[in-house]
Structures are given as C-alpha cells and as structure tokens.
Amino acid sequence: MNDREIIMEHYQHPLNRKKNDDPMYLHVNTRNESCIDNIDLYVKFNDNIIEDITFMGEACAISISATSIMIKNLIGKTCEEALNYIREFYKMTNGEEFNENILKEGCAYSDVARQGHRKTCANLPFKGIEKAILSHLR
Amino acid sequence: MNREDFPLLKEDIIYFDNGATSLKPVCVIDKIKEYYTKYPVNAHRGDYDLAYKVDQEYENTRELVKEFINARDLEEIVFTSGTTEALNMIVEGFFAPLLEPGDEVLLTMSEHASNVLPWFRLPKKKGVLVNYIPLDSNYYLTIDNVKKMISPKTKVISIAGITNVIGDIRPIKEICKLAHENNIFVCLDGAQMVPHMKVDVTDLDVDFLAFSAHKMCGPTGVGVLYGKRELLEHLEPTILGGGMNESFDTPDEIYLKELPARLEAGTRNIAGVIGFGEAIKYLNAMGMDKIHKYEIDLRKYLIDKLIPLKHIDIINIESDSGIVTFNVTDVFSQDVAYYLNKYNICVRAGNHCAKILKSSVGVNNTVRISLYFYNTYEEIDDLVELLSDYQKIVKEMI
Numbered sequence: 001m002n003d004r005e006i007i008m009e010h011y012q013h014p015l016n017r018k019k020n021d022d023p024m025y026l027h028v029n030t031r032n033e034s035c036i037d038n039i040d041l042y043v044k045f046n047d048n049i050i051e052d053i054t055f056m057g058e059a060c061a062i063s064i065s066a067t068s069i070m071i072k073n074l075i076g077k078t079c080e081e082a083l084n085y086i087r088e089f090y091k092m093t094n095g096e097e098f099n100e101n102i103l104k105e106g107c108a109y110s111d112v113a114r115q116g117h118r119k120t121c122a123n124l125p126f127k128g129i130e131k132a133i134l135s136h137l138r
Numbered sequence: 139m140n141r142e143d144f145p146l147l148k149e150d151i152i153y154f155d156n157g158a159t160s161l162k163p164v165c166v167i168d169k170i171k172e173y174y175t176k177y178p179v180n181a182h183r184g185d186y187d188l189a190y191k192v193d194q195e196y197e198n199t200r201e202l203v204k205e206f207i208n209a210r211d212l213e214e215i216v217f218t219s220g221t222t223e224a225l226n227m228i229v230e231g232f233f234a235p236l237l238e239p240g241d242e243v244l245l246t247m248s249e250h251a252s253n254v255l256p257w258f259r260l261p262k263k264k265g266v267l268v269n270y271i272p273l274d275s276n277y278y279l280t281i282d283n284v285k286k287m288i289s290p291k292t293k294v295i296s297i298a299g300i301t302n303v304i305g306d307i308r309p310i311k312e313i314c315k316l317a318h319e320n321n322i323f324v325c326l327d328g329a330q331m332v333p334h335m336k337v338d339v340t341d342l343d344v345d346f347l348a349f350s351a352h353k354m355c356g357p358t359g360v361g362v363l364y365g366k367r368e369l370l371e372h373l374e375p376t377i378l379g380g381g382m383n384e385s386f387d388t389p390d391e392i393y394l395k396e397l398p399a400r401l402e403a404g405t406r407n408i409a410g411v412i413g414f415g416e417a418i419k420y421l422n423a424m425g426m427d428k429i430h431k432y433e434i435d436l437r438k439y440l441i442d443k444l445i446p447l448k449h450i451d452i453i454n455i456e457s458d459s460g461i462v463t464f465n466v467t468d469v470f471s472q473d474v475a476y477y478l479n480k481y482n483i484c485v486r487a488g489n490h491c492a493k494i495l496k497s498s499v500g501v502n503n504t505v506r507i508s509l510y511f512y513n514t515y516e517e518i519d520d521l522v523e524l525l526s527d528y529q530k531i532v533k534e535m536i
C-alpha cells in the first residue's frame with residue numbers, strides 16, 4: 001500500500017474507536033489550536049507498559065488515521081519505547097532525519113506533514129498520548 | 139465587481155473567506171504607506187505641521203465613519219481595535235456598572251463568541267442573568283420570539299445584525315422599537331452587517347454598535363464603538379492612560395477628557411484608522427446597496443447549483459447575505475477545506491466561534507463560504523465543479 005492508501009485505510013477503519021468508561025483507563029483530551037480536531041484518548045497502563053488505548057472524537061482524516069496508527073504501534077510498548085516513537089514521529093513531521101524502522105506505518109505522514117497545518121493534525125494524537133504517559137510516569 | 143483594485147486577485151486564488159476578513163484594495167494599502175512614509179508621527183500630541191496633518195487625517199476617518207453609519211455626533215464614534223474590544227468596552231464600561239442582580243441580558247445561540255463571553259462575566263460578578271432568545275426552524279430571530287422572551291427584568295438585548303454562521307439578517311429596527319417601548323437597551327454586533335449593507339444607526343435607533351474595519355476592506359486592528367451620546371457619556375473607560383486624561387495628581391484627582399478621547403487611551407492604531415477612512419471612501423464610491431444586491435444574487439446562483447448535489451448538506455438554504463454553510467456527507471469539514479485549498483480556493487472550516495451549530499443544528503463543524511463584491515460567477519462555477527464530484531473529494535482530501 002502507498003502512503004495515501006495506508007492513511008485512508010486507517011481513516012475508514014480506525015482501530016479501537018470506542019467510548020471507554022472503564023476507570024482503569026486514563027482519559028486525556030487533545031485538540032488543535034483551531035479547536036476543530038478534538039480527540040479523547042483512553043489509555044490503560046500496566047506498570048510501565050501501555051496495555052491498551054482507545055479513542056473517541058471528531059477530527060479530520062489525518063488526525064483520525066494518525067490516532068489509529070499510533071494505537072496500533074504503541075500498544076504493548078513500555079513508556080520509554082513509546083516516548084521514543086513519539087520523538088521519531090515529531091522529527092519526521094518537522095522534516096528532520098528519522099528512523100523508519102521505528103515508525104513503521106507512521107512514515108505515511110512524511111509528505112502530508114509538509115502541508116502547513118496538516119502537521120498539527122498528524123501530531124495531535126501524539127501530543128495527547130505524550131501527556132498521558134508523562135502524567136502516568138509522575 | 140472591482141477586482142482590478144485587489145492585488146491578491148491578480149494571483150491564481152479564489153477567496154471565499156470574507157466572513158473572517160476581507161481583502162484590501164490598493165488605495166487602502168497606499169494610504170497606510172502614505173502615513174508611514176509622509177507623516178509618521180503621533181496624533182493629538184504635537185504642535186508641528188506633521189502632527190497637525192496626522193490629526194486631520196485621523197479625525198477625517200471619524201467624520202467618514204459618522205456619515206457612513208449616519209450617527210448624529212462625531213463624539214459618538216470611538217476607535218477601538220475591533221468589534222471584540224468594542225463589545226468588551228460596552229459590557230464592562232456601561233452595563234457592568236449599570237446592571238443589578240436579577241437583571242437579564244438576552245442573546246441568541248448564534249452569536250459570535252465576542253458577543254457572548256464578555257456578557258458571561260456578568261453572572262458571576264453581578265448576579266446578572268444571561269438568557270437566549272429562541273430561533274425559529276431556519277435559525278432566524280423573529281420579532282415574535284423577542285416579544286415572548288422579554289420581561290420586566292430584561293435590560294439589554296445584544297445581537298448580531300447578520301450572524302456569521304447562518305447569515306440571516308435580523309429585524310433590528312423592529313427589535314429596537316419593541317425593546318425601547320420596554321426600556322430595554324439594544325447592542326448591535328455589526329461585524330458581519332456593516333461591511334455588506336447600509337447600516338443607519340439613527341434610523342435603526344440602536345443604542346450601541348460595534349464593527350471591525352478589516353472585514354470591510356480596511357486594515358486589521360481597527361474597529362468602531364458607536365454609542366448614543368447620552369449613553370456613551372456614562373461608559374466608564376476600561377483602559378486608562380495617556381491621551382484620555384485632562385490632568386491627574388492623586389488617585390482622587392483624575393480629570394478625564396471629553397468624548398471620544400476619553401475612550402481612546404494610549405497611542406491608537408493611527409495607520410489603521412487612516413487606512414480605514416480610505417476603505418470607507420472606497421465602499422461609498424461603490425455604493426452599499428449595490429454591494430448588498432450583488433452578493434444576494436451571487437449567493438442565489440451558488441445555492442441553486444449546490445441544491446441538486448445530493449452529497450452536500452446546506453445548513454442555511456435561506457439567507458439574505460453572502461454566507462453559505464454546508465457539509466459534505468461523511469467528510470470532515472476541515473478535509474473539504476484542504477481539498478479546496480489544493481485548487482487555491484480559500485474557505486473556512488470549523489465552528490466559526492459560535493455555539494449555534496452544536497446546540498441547535500446538531501453538527502460541530504461546517505464548511506463556510508462567505509462572499510464579497512469581488513467574488514464572481516466564474517469563481518462559483520469553479521467551486522461547484524470541484525464540489526460536484528464526491529469521489530474526487532474523498533480521493534483528494536488528504
């Protein structure tokens with residue numbers, strides 16, 4: 001699949017898009033400056049491991065698909081591995097050198113992120129999960 | 139109309155986001171440049187020729203604004219940084235001191251945040267009630283609903299003349315008449331109305347009016363607070379400093395200037411005000427009635443072409459202004475905006491700073507097209523062609 005197909009697949013069939021009232025999950029909301037993309041993430045930690053992530057929300061194709069790809073790649077990772085993944089993702093959307101082996105499908109956004117505000121859309125779920133991890137580690 | 143006056147329109151771009159701000163004609167840009175190159179000094183401060191020239195230019199804009207909205211006195215025209223600042227001054231400087239616990243402010247659900255949030259400070263601060271006049275099924279404000287809502291506790295109705303999401307024109311004159319018969323003040327948010335049609339404050343009999351220069355071919359950072367003189371005399375300055383006082387010695391001995399200087403503290407946006415004067419002259423030369431009629435015709439042309447498209451859900455089929463709000467089936471509004479952006483078409487996606495969509499229409503976000511006199515039928519054809527092909531939208535939205 002090419003980048004566009006990967007993004008469309010995750011947009012049309014996102015992973016774990018469901019509301020989550022389970023008290024074991026940490027809830028974080030993440031939205032961009034124009035207040036239009038708006039995503040709620042629900043994260044379950046088992047000690048240092050991200051055991052599960054689900055999400056709800058209304059957002060553009062880029063934000064929704066990036067959330068799904070993030071969920072796919074971060075579940076099962078330790079907090080440190082996840083933070084490392086997030087760092088690589090930001091490097092890519094900043095147009096810097098990044099590690100493709102770490103990002104896997106996440107690489108699909110290397111072009112999209114160059115289109116002005118779209119970068120913010122792609123980063124959005126990562127900003128949210130980063131907040132959740134940091135507050136868990138504290 | 140008048141496309142040749144707008145430098146940006148020489149580029150390959152279609153600008154449909156006039157509700158956010160308008161483009162600037164070359165005469166306004168030149169006027170601002172003239173200030174910065176030929177007499178770039180402060181207003182109301184100097185005794186030399188250049189300072190005199192600036193004063194003349196600055197006050198000339200006040201004269202132009204006064205005539206443009208048909209105010210009675212020059213003192214009724216106060217320059218602000220925009221609609222938002224003007225509305226905050228009206229609420230904080232006039233109504234906050236006046237209103238008492240249990241008094242009621244009436245708004246509607248389709249007001250812009252700038253005409254809601256300033257009022258929201260009053261319940262906590264003063265025990266004032268903020269309530270909403272219901273809208274009809276087209277999201278219009280009818281005089282009957284105003285009648286139903288007002289009561290002896292109602293002290294002010296604050297509404298937009300044209301709303302920025304639905305684009306309906308409110309019956310302001312009738313509302314003012316009804317309000318005044320009941321001792322209620324009317325505050326008019328003219329941000330979307332003054333740029334697009336003739337607004338005559340004397341004929342409408344509004345008590346306060348706020349609007350922004352940047353939505354009417356003028357520069358950013360300039361707006362107007364109009365108030366009936368007898369009311370403005372009671373509007374307490376919310377910002378104090380240079381230019382607005384006669385003298386000061388101790389906290390108990392501060393003597394303020396007369397209107398309007400009292401409400402224009404600090405160095406104003408002089409370049410902006412002077413440029414704004416040029417924008418008013420420009421609009422006057424075109425004629426506000428002509429502009430309004432052109433926009434209505436253009437909108438009708440657009441709506442007639444959008445209605446047959448099954449995948450386009452228009453929120454405001456009816457409306458007498460240049461605003462069209464819609465969604466494309468199963469496509470997020472921002473993705474539609476990005477798709478059109480690929481073809482150099484500028485439209486706005488989002489909630490447009492108003493609660494109406496969420497609370498009444500039942501959608502959080504939409505695409506908004508807002509027209510101005512320089513838009514053309516050909517531009518509408520280009521837009522409609524791009525919106526006609528649903529598969530293309532889905533394919534090219536990312």
Ligand SMILES: Cc1ncc(COP(=O)(O)O)c(C=O)c1O
Pocket residue numbers: 157158220221222223250252253298300301302327329330350
């Ligand atoms: C109806 C309405 N009121 C108020 C405003 C605020 O205007 P400004 O940002 O120029 O202060 C706007 C601008 O979008 C508007 O559309």
